Amino acid sequence: MAFHNKLGVTSIVAAGILAGCGGSSDAPEDLNTKPSFLGTVQKTAYDGVSDDLLTAGLGRTGLQGAAPTYADASRPTAAELRRNTIYSNYRALIDPSVNGGYGTLYGPNVDNAGNATLGEGKIAGDEYITYADDGTGQVNVTLMVQIPAGFDKANPCIVTATSSGSRGVYGAIGTAGDWGLKQKCAVAYSDKGSGIGFHNLQANTVNLMNGARADAATAGRNSNFTASMTAAELASFNAATPNRFAIKQAHSQQNSEKDWGKYTLQAVEFAFFALNDKFGDLAKDGTTRLNTIKPANTVVIASSASNGGGAAIMAAEQDTKGLIDGVAVSEPVTPIALASNVSVRRGNAAVSRAGLGLYDTITIANLYQPCAVLSPSLAASPLLAAVNTTLATNRCASLRAKNLLTSTTVAAQAEESLQKLREAGFESDSDLLHASHYGTYAILAPFYANMYGKFSVRDNVCGFSFAPVVATTGAITTLTSTQEAQFFANANGTPSGGLGVVNNNAVGGPIGDAFSVSPSTTLADYNIDGAVCLRNLATGTDITTGAPLTGAALTNSQRVRAGMTEVLHNGNLRAKPAIIVHGRNDALIPVNHNSRAYFAANKAVEGAASKLSYIEITNANHFDAFLGFPGYDSRLIPIHRYHIQAMNMMYAHLKSGAALPPSQVVRTVPRGGAAGAAPAITTANVPPIQAAPAAANQITFSNNTATIPE
Secondary structure (H helix, E strand, O other): OOOOOOOOOOOOOOOOOOOOOOOOOOOOOOEOOOOOOEOOOEEEEEOOOOOOOOOOOOHHHHHHOOOOOOOOOOOOOHHHHHHHHHHHHHHHOOOOOOOOOEOOOEOOOOOOOOOOOOOOOOOOEEEEEEEEOOOOOOOOEEEEEEEEOOOOOOOOEEEEEEOOOOOOOOOOHHHHHHHHHHOOOEEEEEOOOOOOOEEEOOOOEEEEOOOOEEEHHHHHHHEOOOOOOOHHHHHHHHHHOOOOEEEHHHHOOOOHHHHHHHHHHHHHHHHHHHHHHHHOOEOOOOOOEEOOOOHHHOEEEEEEEOHHHHHHHHHHHHOOOOOOOEEEEEOOOOOOOOOOOOEEEEOOEEOOOOOOOHHHHHHHHHHHHHHHOOOHHHOOOOOHHHOOHHHHHHHHHHHHHOOOOOOOOHHHHHHHHHHHHHHOOOOHHHHHHHHHHHHHHHHHHHHHHHHHHOOOHHHOHHHEEEEEEOOOOOOEOOOOHHHHHOHHHHOOOOOOOOEEEEEOOOOOOOEEHHHOOEOOOOEOOOOHHHHHHHHHHHHOEOOOOOOEOOHHHHHHHHHHHHHHHHOOOOOOOOOOOEEEEEEOOOOOOOHHHOHHHHHHHHHHHHHHHOOEEEEEEOOOOOOHHHHHOOOHHHHOOOOHHHHHHHHHHHHHHHHHOOOOOOOEEEOOOOOOOEOOEOOOOOHHHOOOOOOOOOHHHEOEEEOOEEEEOO
16 A cells, blocks of 8 residues: 555546446446547557567667667658667667766666666566547647556556657656656656657658658648648748748647646546556456556656656646656756745855746857857867857857947957856856757757747748758758658757758848858857847847837747746645756756756745755756766766656655655766766765755755755
8 A cells, every 4th residue: 555645536437327237326337438638549568578668679788789770761660760769769868878877877777776687678568659639639749658567556656757858758768767667657658749740841741649751631630740821821931931840849839838737647647547448447347447546546756857857847736636646856947936035045145046937048048158168267168169169259249249248358258158147047067068058059049939939930930940951051951751751769859850940031041040140240150130039039128229129029029928927837836745856067957047946936835835855966967968978977977866866765755654855965976087088987976865964965945045055
């Protein structure tokens, strides 16, 4: 019997159906009824040898090796797409190198207690997959439930694994999915309405749920995403801007982020349906299944990382049915507006800013990062070579020309830009990571502007669009049939898998954003005009003059700011126990604006009822996969190690009443050594979360102030 205590969900009874034939005095049976939001459910069994739930038959060795090949690369089968999708998504969230901990601290062969005893780590079981929709065919959120063969009906558990970033439904398989399957829990996945929805507008082809490509008209309501436009509008758009793509998260005109919690809860409901479809007791008719596995007798942990972690927290906030018992997440996106009397301190000093939303941090970084990385103090930045020095120098000059900097030399302008980032709430611990993150921000800024403003692909917001571009020249091109056929495996839900960001307003015509010349400066400066336009959408002003926006610019800004408000969290976890782990060096999802701010808000909102533990990890960033790059390997440790610990602690708390860990800073030890040749990681590098942390490491909240130890 589970230790947890919660109310069960009201039973769903099929109208007019009573148990047995004994007459009206018999109580109705609690039948396992498919939730109304689910479409056709597909079920596949995997034997755990030739194919499996966790590794698609690749095992520990195959996941670490080269990407699997296809029999026909331009016509991959559904099974091949699934295999390669699991391969790429598992590796995207962890460092697959042996010295980094793969195979010793984590990986398919390492059990949840940290023992490398599981061989190749293949897990047999059943996989259920379907769309969740509102009846229009326009939502089509992919939901999936994996039920391992070792699932114990007498000891049921469910773990959510909502996709991280903008990834498809397998996006969290290497994090929450890995832990849940090893724990013999059912895993409830959701692509949260983002995922791999790529509409090739020129060819009018789209993705299906299994990743296959199809003609949009033929796919109809089975399309993962088809841009909303008439045939005439499509023809006109293609004539004016050929070879463009609409992408679901950006162009669905739904701002899916506001519903990420809803879709996570729907995944849990789907998991209960699937579990009872497989394990439910038989009704008196001898065929129909009953709701035997219910919220009241099942441990449910909401989990995932990054955007998926934020979705888990949002789901807990919105859980009116008592579906979720606890939360354990890693580096979650948690936009929250801090009350004016709530603050965050690091050591003895107030942090520069806390509680900015994701779009604010994206557009500030997109503006200043390219110049900041030229600071002499950042000369040792890993992947600095990814930044073009000429373009970055021009960005510095353009920022000065637009009154966004005051310094006159490049070095001083770069240092001033770095200071702007710190003032915006980026910790100095993430300084050396800006060089490797600019390309990500340059993609996410226009991507999220479209999502929050619910813009159509036809709107070309701030002059941005998405298309295949030639890597060496930026010229717009077309995808090969092989590239398009493999979107499901190779793309991450943003302009990827062969697609790039295009500046439609560039001098000389549309071209890849990084290659463009800005009309206002006539410089190749990483598109300062686009960066300013995107930042203006967040502020409602022209940031170069301070004047309020007017006309279409104001309307667009109002739409984006409305979308930013729609996704704010409320900080109320309904007294559910929760553990958040976050890396202090995170340069993508800064701790001041996310986990630190959320911790403060939750404590202020829930007071003594709060059961949130916040664990901040030193020497940890957002992308464990980057630890394979020189300079990252020697400086940073894998935060995934602490996500596993948080999951273990939450499960122990819910099952046996083990105490939650106090909020604390965990001080890790970098591997050191030469960049690119760091020694193998050991447990000494990643000390455990402490049950009784030293006073100097305790994170506290008092007098409406969250204090993070230096």
